[in-house]
Amino acid sequence: MKRAVIVGAGIAGLATALRLGRDGWHVLVVERAPGRRSSGYMVNLIGPGYDAAERLGLLPALSASQLGLFTTVLVHADGRAKFTVPAAIAEAALGERAMSVFRGDLETSLYEAARDLADIRFGTTVVSVEQDTDRVRVEFSDGTTEHADLLVGCDGVHSATRTAVFGSDFVVDSPYLVAAFPLDHPVPGVPESSATTFIGPGRTAAIVNLGPQRSSAFFTYRCADPGVDLRRGPVDALGAAFGDLGGGVPEAIRHLEKDPDNAYFDAVSQVVMPRWSTGRVVLLGDAAWCVTLFAGHGAALALAGADHLGAALRRHGDDLPAALAAWETGLRPEVSKRQALARRGMLQYAPPSRFHVWINDLTMRAITLPGVSNLVRKGIERANR
Ligand SMILES: Cc1cc2nc3c(=O)[nH]c(=O)nc-3n(C[C@H](O)[C@H](O)[C@H](O)COP(=O)(O)OP(=O)(O)OC[C@H]3O[C@@H](n4cnc5c(N)ncnc54)[C@H](O)[C@@H]3O)c2cc1C
Missing domain, CATH: 3.30.9 (D-Amino Acid Oxidase; Chain A, domain 2)
Incomplete structure (x- = not known):
């Protein structure tokens, strides 16, 4: 059985655990936080984000925590209304394949789906990574060590995996x-x-x-x-x-x-890297390509990235370099587009x-x-x- 270590139990990490666990991998997830957190901020899943949530089988659980659309009242500085954009307008603009949920509810639905398919260790992080052509050796803060076929760094925009393995020059x-x-x-x-x-x-x-x-x-x-x-x-x-x-x-x-x-x-901050993998270590989600909230697609890309990684690994069997190259080639145009749109989005916010x-x-x-x-x-x- 192939073994994967995933760093970070956020959207990207749990989605990757779910996808690889379903594909028969032995998966260990380490999460720095001592336990699960809930709530957080609101995220919209539109277009490819909604599609990826559907492919991962998350829609039934997510629909229970869906926040629904709402009326937007643009206001002056003192709080007086300027004008109103009715919810029906947002609904007509976004279409049916869209949903708004709290980030914590998205994470919970991923956790519930992945918990029986992966070993998830809270309060634990990675202290060292070494790799050769056959294996990656990962040492953890709890004193244990794991030998794996793949290490997936899903530890967010401030990724320690990225700094340890790729260096520190990629945050814009x-x-x-x-x-x-x-x-x-x-x-x-x-x-x-x-x-x-x-x-x-x-x-x-x-x-x-x-x-x-x-x-x-x-x-x-x-x-x-x-x-x-x-x-x-x-x-x-x-x-x-x-x-x-x-x-x-x-x-x-x-x-x-x-x-x-x-x-x-x-x-x-955006994360812009020339490559998302080296040998048996790959970054995924904000750790690899943070597009920022101004793009409104970071969670969506984390879900889609995890799902596509699983598909590429399955398609290419034991040829890990081919799988990682195909995965990155497929995903990069969408990430570049979202990063460019986010830079424009700043003018709106x-x-x-x-x-x-x-x-x-x-x-x-x-x-x-x-x-x-x-x-x-x-x-x-x-x-x-
Ligand atoms: C205000 C706001 C609104 C947003 N709105 C949207 C939206 O509408 N639609 C959308 O698609 N996206 C949206 N996003 C973006 C989206 O939330 C992120 O892109 C997404 O959460 C990234 O997921 P991730 O798993 O890569 O990273 P994170 O969610 O940051 O998860 C990283 C995980 O790794 C853990 N970790 C960190 N360091 C370590 C370590 N050293 N060892 C072990 N674990 C570690 C963290 O504790 C965390 O659990 C929004 C973001 C913000 C801030």
Whole structure:
């Protein structure tokens, strides 16, 4: 039986464990965190992401935790409504093969599907990796060692596997920070089944009210020195960057004060590598190609990447170099496209000037005009092809 070690039990790691476990591999997953985490931020699975979730058999479990679509109310800085984009418009634009779930629910559905097919060890990481043509030898923080046919680094944008095996030159930082966190109860000022969204020069604040345990907040902003704000922590940093806003924003930030560790808070960085594998070590997901939240396809690519890796390994049998080369050749155009779209997406989330905000508003208003949502849908379908 072929043996794989997977580093990281996030979306990419669990999807890879599921796919390889189903294909008959002996799979060991090591995850640095002491246990499973839940909730997190909202992710959309559209087009290829939805297709990959379907191929991995996740749709029945995911449909139970689906968040559904919501009305978007674009607001002024003081929280007053500018205009509304009804949920039906988003539905018409995205089509039927789309779903929104909390990242934690996606991870849970993967964990439930993979847990009987893989040995998953929490509170454990990799301390050394050595490889020759026949085997990769992996030493773990719990003092054990494993000899495997393949090591898959799925340990996210700050991947230690990438640094240990490939070096540290592949992270492309941008001057943006993102914070996203769940709200256990809706905050006042945000209508039910709606998101209020403020987009101003250099920043976006969106508060989603889908009821208790289903609401969330999302902030992104341009920042001269992301390292300084990261050290301040999300409560102080968001207070300084968004403290002047009204509507649901002050209450959402107060909510975070109770549990700042519950926030995803990080710089926005892409990972750009000339190759995703060397010998018997391959990177997958954000570790290999982080496209950033501005692409809206990172989880989708992690699912699709895992599924395609399994297919390539199966097709090429014992010829591992051929399998990894074919997998990378197949996936790279989509990753490059998403990274390029993400660089453009930054202009939408953090417009450089009031003029850009005005243009964005015009575009959003146009989407609500009869017939235009169908055109937008065709555009989205083209982008997802
Ligand atoms: C706010 C926000 C919104 C997003 N929206 C969308 C969206 O709408 N659609 C979409 O498709 N994508 C979206 N994304 C992107 C998506 O969430 C990521 O691309 C995806 O989670 C990447 O999965 P991953 O498994 O590669 O990495 P991660 O999810 O980061 O998982 C990495 C795992 O590895 C573990 N780990 C790290 N280091 C080690 C180590 N040394 N040893 C062992 N384990 C380790 C971590 O604890 C973690 O469990 C969004 C991202 C953000 C931040």
